[in-house]
Amino acid sequence: MKVTIRWRIFFAIALLFISVGCTSKPEPASALKPTGFGATLVESSGGKQLGATGMVLADPLVVQVNDEQGTAVAGALVEFTGPSGVIFDPASGLTDSSGQLSTAVALGGIAGRYQLSAHTATKSHKPAELKIQELALEYQQQVGFQLDNKYCARCHNPESTPERVSNYDNLEVKPHLFTEGDTLNKMTDAELIAIISHGGPALNKSALMPPYGYTLSKTEIEALISYIRLVSDPPYQAPGTVYARK
Amino acid sequence: MKNAWQRMWRTCFGDPVRAFGVVSLLLLMLLLIAPAKNHFSEWRRYQKQYLALTANRGDAVTLQRHLHEHDGIQQIWLPQIGVVDRCTTCHVGLKEASLADVTIQPFRRHPVIPHTLDQYGCVMCHRGQGPATTVEEAHRSTLAWEQPILPARYVQSSCGQCHRVPLTGTPQLNLGRKMLARYGCVHCHTIKLPDGSSIKPTDDPPSLEHLADKTTREWIYAWLKNPQGYAVTATMPNFKLSDPDARDISAFLIASSTPIPGDTAPVGGSEKMPDPVAGASLYGESFCASCHAVQNAAGNIVGGDVGPELTRVGNKVKPEWLQVWLRNPRVYDPGTAMPHYRFSDPQVLLLTAFLGNKADSDLLTDVHLDAATPEQIAHGKLLVTEYGCASCHEINGIKKPDNFAPDLTRIGSKPLTQIIFLPGMAHAIPDYIAGKIRQPRSFGAALKMPQFSLAPAQIDALTTALLAFTDRAHDLPMALTVPARPASDYLPAGKAGQLMADLACFSCHAINGHGGDMAPDLTWEGSSVQRPWLQAFLKNPGTLRPALIRRMPKFNLSDDDAKELTDYIMTVYQTPTFDRDAMPLSGYPPAQVEQGRQLFYSKYACQSCHIVDTKADKGYIGPTLTQVGSRLNAAWIYHWLKDPQTMRPGTIEPNRNMNDEDDRAVTAFLMAQKGSSKQEAKK
Numbered sequence: 001m002k003v004t005i006r007w008r009i010f011f012a013i014a015l016l017f018i019s020v021g022c023t024s025k026p027e028p029a030s031a032l033k034p035t036g037f038g039a040t041l042v043e044s045s046g047g048k049q050l051g052a053t054g055m056v057l058a059d060p061l062v063v064q065v066n067d068e069q070g071t072a073v074a075g076a077l078v079e080f081t082g083p084s085g086v087i088f089d090p091a092s093g094l095t096d097s098s099g100q101l102s103t104a105v106a107l108g109g110i111a112g113r114y115q116l117s118a119h120t121a122t123k124s125h126k127p128a129e130l131k132i133q134e135l136a137l138e139y140q141q142q143v144g145f146q147l148d149n150k151y152c153a154r155c156h157n158p159e160s161t162p163e164r165v166s167n168y169d170n171l172e173v174k175p176h177l178f179t180e181g182d183t184l185n186k187m188t189d190a191e192l193i194a195i196i197s198h199g200g201p202a203l204n205k206s207a208l209m210p211p212y213g214y215t216l217s218k219t220e221i222e223a224l225i226s227y228i229r230l231v232s233d234p235p236y237q238a239p240g241t242v243y244a245r246k
Numbered sequence: 247m248k249n250a251w252q253r254m255w256r257t258c259f260g261d262p263v264r265a266f267g268v269v270s271l272l273l274l275m276l277l278l279i280a281p282a283k284n285h286f287s288e289w290r291r292y293q294k295q296y297l298a299l300t301a302n303r304g305d306a307v308t309l310q311r312h313l314h315e316h317d318g319i320q321q322i323w324l325p326q327i328g329v330v331d332r333c334t335t336c337h338v339g340l341k342e343a344s345l346a347d348v349t350i351q352p353f354r355r356h357p358v359i360p361h362t363l364d365q366y367g368c369v370m371c372h373r374g375q376g377p378a379t380t381v382e383e384a385h386r387s388t389l390a391w392e393q394p395i396l397p398a399r400y401v402q403s404s405c406g407q408c409h410r411v412p413l414t415g416t417p418q419l420n421l422g423r424k425m426l427a428r429y430g431c432v433h434c435h436t437i438k439l440p441d442g443s444s445i446k447p448t449d450d451p452p453s454l455e456h457l458a459d460k461t462t463r464e465w466i467y468a469w470l471k472n473p474q475g476y477a478v479t480a481t482m483p484n485f486k487l488s489d490p491d492a493r494d495i496s497a498f499l500i501a502s503s504t505p506i507p508g509d510t511a512p513v514g515g516s517e518k519m520p521d522p523v524a525g526a527s528l529y530g531e532s533f534c535a536s537c538h539a540v541q542n543a544a545g546n547i548v549g550g551d552v553g554p555e556l557t558r559v560g561n562k563v564k565p566e567w568l569q570v571w572l573r574n575p576r577v578y579d580p581g582t583a584m585p586h587y588r589f590s591d592p593q594v595l596l597l598t599a600f601l602g603n604k605a606d607s608d609l610l611t612d613v614h615l616d617a618a619t620p621e622q623i624a625h626g627k628l629l630v631t632e633y634g635c636a637s638c639h640e641i642n643g644i645k646k647p648d649n650f651a652p653d654l655t656r657i658g659s660k661p662l663t664q665i666i667f668l669p670g671m672a673h674a675i676p677d678y679i680a681g682k683i684r685q686p687r688s689f690g691a692a693l694k695m696p697q698f699s700l701a702p703a704q705i706d707a708l709t710t711a712l713l714a715f716t717d718r719a720h721d722l723p724m725a726l727t728v729p730a731r732p733a734s735d736y737l738p739a740g741k742a743g744q745l746m747a748d749l750a751c752f753s754c755h756a757i758n759g760h761g762g763d764m765a766p767d768l769t770w771e772g773s774s775v776q777r778p779w780l781q782a783f784l785k786n787p788g789t790l791r792p793a794l795i796r797r798m799p800k801f802n803l804s805d806d807d808a809k810e811l812t813d814y815i816m817t818v819y820q821t822p823t824f825d826r827d828a829m830p831l832s833g834y835p836p837a838q839v840e841q842g843r844q845l846f847y848s849k850y851a852c853q854s855c856h857i858v859d860t861k862a863d864k865g866y867i868g869p870t871l872t873q874v875g876s877r878l879n880a881a882w883i884y885h886w887l888k889d890p891q892t893m894r895p896g897t898i899e900p901n902r903n904m905n906d907e908d909d910r911a912v913t914a915f916l917m918a919q920k921g922s923s924k925q926e927a928k929k
Contacts, residue, residue, distance in 0.1 A: 059701075110354070162548075167793075214903045
């Protein structure tokens, strides 16, 4: 009898310790106290970037907190969240005098689209959210992206940079942008290989698309297709059995 | 209590037979530990989980057969490179392409890379402890194994262990390597490459020998305090100097400066400075922005990064110095990348006024320095020596120190015991390197390494490049490495060579492997172009590629100089593969020209990138071909069309695999495009 009572006391103490241990687990409470509250969050720069899996994006993600009138709010607390594997540095912070907060984003280890979000508390304590999309590329897609930059983007991308002026607007037959999923997703890998290797006429399309089969290697063309499939919007679904996801 | 023990002892070991039985039983139980440990091991659990994961998939039979063919502990053993990997014991699906949708580890397939697992194993790229068979031991550092798994963000460093040439798929590593040379890291730190050479800096920190003629002590003070406050793109790091230290260093630099040797006479007729705005068009015509950037009102940096940013250059340089510099930069700095433009005196004045106006009135308002005392100058000299300023800059009276900072030749394998980590920092090399680049002085206030202003992506790139300098990279068999192209120090000789150095041709053009990449490679220019065109172009460069922002500037060459250069280029820079005069420059049959036109516009659709008819064609990618028949040699066009990449490696014109007849016809058509020089000048 005596033994059982002692055990009970022991258990009670143990339980107490366990429960205390669980509840007092330090919450990662941010030490930052917001001094301003905005109404909306807008993206300043850094969205829609292409980066390598697991690596920091070239440009930081910058968001801005505005109030109802659209003027920037300083000292508002912004927190960034994303799928597992995404690292923000810093993950939260207060906006500066121009109402902006900048964070370095490292994407996760899996290639594909990453939906990131930024949150801020508003005056009415209703959180405002901003969704930002970034793309992570695997090695092969990274190679494809570089090739796209060098060879394809001058015609297939209407945007110009100082180093690469786009010729898209000058072409009589408009090339498909690589993001045009509605068109490109209907083409098989074999068709894409044919049109890249042998030019537009291979698929009865414009001769303005020259053949690259004597310039690019087979591996390079595969890399290019892997990249095209990744940036496609709506996303590309590979043909064949769709397996149950676990 | 004592009785109970005695009773138990008697029950077990009362007589010899009983004792033997009990001892045997105990031994048996002990023997069972090993198989039990094996049975309940981590890797068996993972292999079972894999079977469960794949059971519902369409190709379950194939996937599971692959596992059963290789169940148990797996090992990749590559004695030549010292790799013993058992990673594939748990990472069972690495080679299964159909597992592309699996996101949980350790069952993801490996992304497609140019190497196979059996060739190089896993730890070559990912590091960590290959022979380990538990998650903890394989991935983290243990007492017996310092090197944990390399975080994915630095994985490109592993490519750099063998590949010494830039790869298409490793932009981060390429950037890091470029930055090691461009940001001057290797002025202070020695980095020897496995082939015995050292990384050479590609920045060109200015000599400070004649500094007092160029700028004021106030500007030096402000610059030393915060270089990025003057120009956001400045690569000079912040040494976090105290006010008195900056005061004393500026005092010493001014005191040690000597006058510029050579012709520094002021430009005549400078009583009245021209209107600052008037120089803008000359600044544009001279394509200064190809090399120099300016920050515009929106805060964007516009222009090249070969020369320094000019946003506030009026705060920095004295107008007298600017005139000397613009007239001939080589008077002040014989090795500068800036060409000698041969501006006329009124042009020099125009540009001086224009650049002098690029100033920020607030920059130096707070700087008030009293006349320097000899003690301050002496203290400044001491500081200049201590901070190793002469590692980068030439300074009168200070010798360039050797090995000023630690050698980084094997930094990627530095033993952890030699490193002092910051509190809270993970005990791993990548964290140490990145931390050191991010905030060098946080490792100790007395450290001399200055604060660089780098973006997070740049810090990662530098860390990646440094992590590639491992023991393994140095000890690899040469047969397994992809060596860097040997650096070329080619410089042309003679009078033409002097002229080319004076015009700094190599700042933009490469010849025989030496030079910049802003403008076309000129190694075979003599085979490519016709003499009259080249001579006229050097005198007055026209536009070949209308869409380009960076273009060849006009150097105001004399007829003699243009002829000298033309002669040299036409004679020396010829390809050994064909004779440039093998085909006639004109006189092709009209039928062949017409056939060429057809091919040009229909079969090969060259107009998507080139312009022959300025009214109809809109191809702004390649050079305009309206007068290509007066510019290029027929034999060059013929060989170029056959295979552009062999004529100029890296050109983006695709190889069209033309047959000989088509090639000759298109060549004939292009040679018929003689244009008129007037039309060219207008564009």
